[in-house]
Amino acid sequence: MTRDPIEDMKKCIRILIEDSDSSEELKQNALESLTDMCESIDLAQDFHKIGGYALLPHILQDQQQDIRWRAGEFMANLFQNNPYCQKAALETNLIPLLIDVIDNDPNEDPRVKALYAISCLTRGFPDAQKAFTTSDGFSVLMRAMESNIQRLKTKAAFLLRDFCIQELSNKDILCDMGMVEQLVGMLREEHSSFHEHLMGALLSVVTDHQRATQECARPEFELREILTERIAYLEGKEEFMEERHYAQDLLKICFTPENQEQIER
Helix, strand or coil: CCCCHHHHHHHHHHHHHHCCCCCHHHHHHHHHHHHHHCCCHHHHHHHHHCCHHHHHHHHHCCCCHHHHHHHHHHHHHHHCCCHHHHHHHHHCCCHHHHHHHHHHCCCHHHHHHHHHHHHHHHCCCHHHHHHHHHCCHHHHHHHHHCCCCHHHHHHHHHHHHHHHHHCCHHHHHHHHHCHHHHHHHHCCCCCCCHHHHHHHHHHHHHCCCHHHHHHHCCHHHCHHHHHHHHHHHHCCCHHHHHHHHHHHHHHHHHCCHHHHHHHHC
């Protein structure tokens, strides 16, 4: 007898949202099953059509962190490369819930997975990108980069870079918020592997954006000195080759004679 995946999904939803006596193991297994089934784009869409999105706020806010991080992973799986599910997520107003997890969850894994879900929801979907930025999303990314969670910092830097590549106007928002200065300030911190991703994000901000390059070139930021010292420090360190290239590109873009003339006027 052929199994009906729709009925299987409904059963998993009941376990997660209706059956208060479900054990944690049973709930985790149900969520893993949903994640596996929704690898199929069609079944991911069916999950929404059967009312499955009503489940998402509940599992994002579950008492057990193993459910909460699996919820973020499941949502990322739903949204990735699936315009129907991205649109449904936006209509269900899930972005504020995910932001709350990123900012406030007491555990590391749910925060990382929620940011991953935001990345999948916004990728290639301008309406979701706009919803995220108007929800003060760039401040969310900055706070993530300032955290002590390496995976969260890295994912936030990657997402910031993607936003700048996908929409030029986002760079104006970043300049208005003073985030260029904040990014430069983070480069002053003790060197770590995160700085490669930070440099990449800053490079994406200044590329083809005169206002951002002029911000970076302000003498009080001391970016020229930071970059020059970093390039020298990383010389011969093969594991930091990409970061060194980013630093060289930043130096070349930000400290042109034209920029210096503008600053001196």
